[in-house]
Amino acid sequence: CILLNKVFYFTDINPKSINDELNKNVVELLQIKTALHIPIYVGEETLGGFFLSSHTKTLHLTPDDLEAIKRFTNNIGGALRNSKLYEQIKSKKEEVEKLSAISNQMNSSFDFDKIFEQIYNYLAETYGFEGCGLSIVNPGRKTYVVEKYSLPDYLSEEEEYIRGRVHPLNIEDGGRAAECIIKNETFYFTGIKPEDIDDELNRQIVEALKIKTALHIPVNLENEVIGEFLLTAHSEPIYLTDDDISSIKRFVDQIASIVRNSKLYKEIEKERLFSKSLLENSPFAIQVIDINNRIIYINPASEIISGINKDVVIGKDYLSFNSIKDTELFKHYNEAKSGKTSFIYNLLFKSDITKTEQVLNLVYTPVFNKDGQVENILAMYYDNTEKATIDRIIKEDLYMAKQIQTSIISNNVDIEDGLNINVIFKPMMEVGGDIYDIYRVKPGYFRVFIADATGHGIQAALMTMIIKTEYDKIKEISGLPHLVIALFNNLFLDKYENLSVFFTCAIIDIDFNNNRVNYSSAGHPDQYIIRNNELVSLKTGGTMIGIVKDKDYELVQESFNKGDRLFLFTDGLFEQFSKDEYEYGEQRLRQFILKNKKLELTKLMEKVYYDVEEWTGTLIKRDDITFIGLEHSDK
DSSP states (O other), X not given: OTTTTOOEEEESOOGGGOOOHHHHHHHHHHTOSEEEEEEEEETTEEEEEEEEEESSSOOOOOHHHHHHHHHHHHHHHHHHHHHHHHHHHXXXXXXXXXXXXXXXXXXXXXXXXXXXXXXXXXXXXXXXXXXXXXXXXXXXXXXXXXXXXXXXXXXXXXXXXXXXXXXXXXXXXXXXHHHHHHHTOOEEEESOOGGGOOOHHHHHHHHHHTOSEEXXXXXXXXXXXXXXXXXXXXXXOOOOOHHHHHHHHHHHHHHHHHHHHSGGXXXXXXXXXXXXXHHHHOSXXXXXXXXXXXXXXXXXXXXXXXXXXXXXXXXXXXGGXXXXXXXXXXXXXXXXXXXXXXXXXXXXXXXXXXXXXXXXXXXXXXXXXXXSOEEEEEEEEEEOHHXXXXXXXXXXXXXXXXXXXXXXXXXXXXXXXXXXXXXXXXXXXXXXXXXXXXXXXXXXXXXXXXXXXXXXXXXXXXXXXXXHHHHHTTXXXXXXXXXHHHHHHHHXXXXXXXXXXXXXXXXXXXXXXXXXXXXXXXXXXXXXXEETTEEEEEOOOOOOBTSOSSOOOOOEEEEOOTTOEEEEEOGXXXXXXXXXXXXXXXXXXXXXXXXXXXXXXHHHHHHHHHHHHHHHTTSOOSSOXXXXXXXXXXX
């Protein structure tokens, strides 16, 4: 199915007619009567396969059924692609944050051991490594020394033996570390078996340390290999992707930097403090100010971004410019002089010299001398004007989209109509995929519509506008809710089938003349009625709108007398998660509503929402929330 990107549909399956032994065994073991295999793809890429099966009876699907299921599977492909992209972005964000934290610590500390431990702990927690080592090439490049080595507790004796030992820097006698350094090449081995290793030294090391996985990475500094960084696993193998290894290499680059700034390479640090290649070729504007506030260096990027030639400002007092001393930059600059790195984002900066305005992102970083005293201040910045303008436009557009979405949510029912109404509407972002409508069809008869489009944010919000536009065309049609939903589904598919738009919804007619509610839904979760201190679930199920035409929907009718309450909501109310990844859930929602059923309607709903908020804590909501309460009032 995946390799051929082809749909396979089998029904009335007879195991005896299957030639392939594996397929035959699976069918017999699982008692499969009908099987449907559909490839999941996005564009030209096949991501996997979607499998449906029937075990108690044989199913006969029409070509229309198959096409409907394929459309739904296409949506799964998009969701998988977005989920994968989200996880990649999240992973990269975490890596950048950790690298930034390490970089900030490097700027304020020369504690080599502490920073090295921080890097190793992150790699151990992220990938599962249990040991690490750092070997440094000695002057003359004839030998290397195992400067640092850490192993699991049960190998503590071996750890003490290895640390500090000097080995020849040649491939014949120096082991894999020497080869890594000499060839400037990364070596990755996993599922290691000593008997498969030809080199005697490497085999002895693997056996003695019970190594299952080893990753050797050369440590480069200024285009020269100065050592080797080793990560090991001892209890079980670790399997790394190319992206994993690339990420680890970026952290090894940080190790090279701390080696440069450490006691091992103080001379190198002193000689290359103002590395010309780094400063001159940086895309960021860099200025260096001495402890007496004199500007002593400006790089080419600073001249370009500021539009000021370096000869105009070199030697000037940094605090003589009003754009520095009379703005928030003055406070941040002084923080750097006291030894703290200080960040400023989206600063509106007006130059004293050019009189131009720019939006800058800037960081002040103290540069320490060998005695740990602040010697210079490094000011790095870049022009963020274009991005800030785009962000502002996007924010304004989102605000307008929110206003538009809010305006299409209609409620033409007053409390005097005998219906007490309260609504909590909380999109996950500025806009969302939930929509509702409360409409008085005629005196004593009201129609409530609630829908939840797949997805979140702007895309889902656009879908809600389509949904609301089409619903408004039919909401005044006389007829019970299940017939209106069936009509809505067919009309929607006729017009938007190619968009693969799916959504759940429910229509509830409140008939005061007969003290009754008529209810039907399309894939929407159960809704609730509180009657005589009891909670009644409104269950119909049904197929989501937009999947397949000519579907029948179920009708539920319940009495609705004075004092009865109707609670309508989207699944975002209960599909929220705690920091421990536990779902709030429908059962907890039911119990909480029952427990607080005697509260006034608005207070009850607020208490439910606050309970969900407390459940999620500081976590970002995972879905839009719509919560509607309707009470048969005395008026």
